[in-house]
Amino acid sequence: MLTKVHSGLDPAPGVWWKPAHKAEKVWVGIAFAWCMVLFAMMPLWHWKGGQNPSGIRRRVDPQKFFARTVEFATQYKIGEDRGIPIVAPPAGAEVYLTGMTYQWYPILQLQAGATYRLHMSSLDFNHGFSLYPMNVNFQVVPGYDYALQVTPTAAGDFRIICNEFCGIGHHTMVGRVIVVDGAGKPLADNAHAVIRDREAK
Amino acid sequence: MSTAAPAFPHRICPATGRVVAAAAEPLIKVNAVVAVVSLLIGAVAALLLVLTRWQAVHLLPAVWYYRILGVHGMNMLIFFIIYFEMAVLWFAGTILLNARPANPKLGWFSFGLMLAGTVLVEWAQWSGKADVLFTSYPPLQAHPLFYLGIILFAVGALTVTGLFFATLVIAKREQRYEGSVPLVVYGAVTAAIIAVITLLHGAIIYIPTFLWSIGLIKSIDPQIYRMIWWALGHSSQQINVAAMVAVWYMLSALTIGGVVLNEKVSRSAFVLYVLFISMASAHHLLVDPGFGPAWKIVNTSYFMYMAVLASMIHGFTVPAGMELGMRLRGYTDGLFGWLRRAPWGDPGFSALVFSVVVFGFVGGITGVTIGTEQINIIAHNTMRIPGHFHATVVSGTAMAFMGATYYLLPLVFQRKVAFWGLAKAQPYMFAIGMLLLSMGMTFAGSFGVPRRHWDISFSQALFDVQFNPAVDITLAVMGIGGILAVTGALSFIAIAVKSVFFGEKITTWETGKAIVGIPQGLTNPPVHVAHVDQLNDELHAESRGIAGATPGTLVLVAVFLLAFVVYYFTNWKLLSFLWKVG
């Protein structure tokens, strides 16, 4: 039984709870099934997939977190670039990264294929961890330690772009992550040009 | 429609025969006018932003880029959209029910509150006392009057929502209509219910933040702020969706005689919006440290993605209602004869079609995809995010509101639409521009270009970042699309202002004759064939099988689903190439 023909501007006839036409039922059925797929993919990826934003999450005092980062940086420091320590922790280490207006501290040097636990937090405002050119993004929130298991896949010279507005110097906030392969060299170095030119000065 | 003449001051609409309460009209008008003014500020800001994000142009200095970004967000997403929604509530509650507004005095007072709040916010933003963007994540702090302004605005909006419910009760009690409220009003009710939920979250978050800004509270937890703020921020998008869908049903009826296929299906879909909205803020927190995977998965999907289902249902019933409406008017040829022979020169109609198509194909698909827990890793805070919502709230909601305005001008303001030739072209400009802008942003974001960022050449940064050269192209597409869209928006504003303040008053009304400046849906109201119920039965005959009365729409939704599936799984594939993270 169809309701009498009417538009969305007309009051609906007394009883409008009428069975739908087959076409509508089929579409609702298909759409529902698709929604279940959308849902199922998320748990499935936790089980089978390699990229999940889970990690270990806990509250932390921003000052203490930064102190821990400094301690970590001193322990594994192997050099310096533009006044920021380059830190090479061993595979499997707990790695600390602090975002603050407007820099990422320290510079990390990781090995391709090795797994680390990367702790990220902020000393002041919200920041955004955006690993370039991988395009891996996480929110970095002051007062929260986000500890993610990460395994770099290939060597390269990466950047961390801050992609959460953190103040007027937000666009100057770029950090560096170096991933080396077995031979100890980054395979790609997208910093090349600028580093060369700055060294020339 | 109620036959008894109403006891309150009113006029009878010559085009539709509806009762237009005298007390309601000015409330609709004033909200619509302020909405357009906000749109003007937002659109000028938009132009400046586009010309800054287009790195080859890079117009504004850093401070002004961030400041104007805040101005654009507030004026567009909050002021323009919500003032217009207030107009929609007054319109749906009174004119669509032939009823009078509850307590118009309080209505004016609420409007005053909203206006006062708006002025405070504008002042704080323009004077540089609120350089915190519209999300104002603590510990970033703005001037207390910024938060106070938002609170006043929200209290005003909440009161209007309350008055809308009161108006419905009065309409029912005074028997202004028979049966159940029309579907369009039902959609508005949905929007209003969600508005209450949303605005309560707003109160929970803005009141403490205001107290913090004046020093009465020591600190605001940044993560809890993000959670509750987005319970406001995301739910309010569901208001926009519900209001937009209501406008879709309205424009469909007015422009081409679209019908409601099945009240049960459409109304149930609206109910799903209400039921599955409350913690949808999770979409915004998928890569935040404060929440575990179970919380994230449950709160984005409630196991079933029922809000998505609801939109997919409307995505079928709206075009199907249009198709059936056209077929019932005798346009029965082929699969798409109904579309080909539709009034594409009617800006109400073209706006409706673009709104449905861009919202669904671009906004909907990208939104569900990037709102997936893991896929968000490759989208969070990149340009993919503004790319997505300029296809939903802008190409969808704002476009639908623009289309509705072309009908409101003659119906409520009783003026002809000015610059009629421009008006016919306006939806095309705005929609095509927005589509380019959205796609440009989305692709730029896929290369990792961040949103809310002044300088992606990183000229002042410690380390260089060199984007793929393709990024220049995507940003140019965004830029050109943005300029076109702003031209469309400014045209709309020019048309609206000229019509309202200087437009030709419509005094007599003859149907059946095309008149420049009045959409054809009003001069030649769509009528169904005389034997409409019989034709309807024939179209739904068992023998026509699943294709039934709306075979064209079935094809369209099949294409939609295919695009959805392809886009969704492509993103999983891209994700799988990344570093292992967990």
Ligand code: HEM
């Ligand atoms: C008239 C055409 C429009 C153009 C060309 C435009 C363009 C832009 C641009 C370039 C951005 C900056 C993206 C970034 O740098 O992160 C932006 C942000 C935004 N736009 Fe629009 N926009 C338009 C209309 C609208 C409308 C009508 C709305 C809402 C209804 C809207 C809502 C927003 C919001 C909420 C943001 C984000 C602000 C933020 O990140 O704080 N826009 N828009």
Ligand SMILES: [Cu+2]
């Ligand atoms: Cu930052």
Ligand SMILES: [Cu+2]
């Ligand atoms: Cu930043």
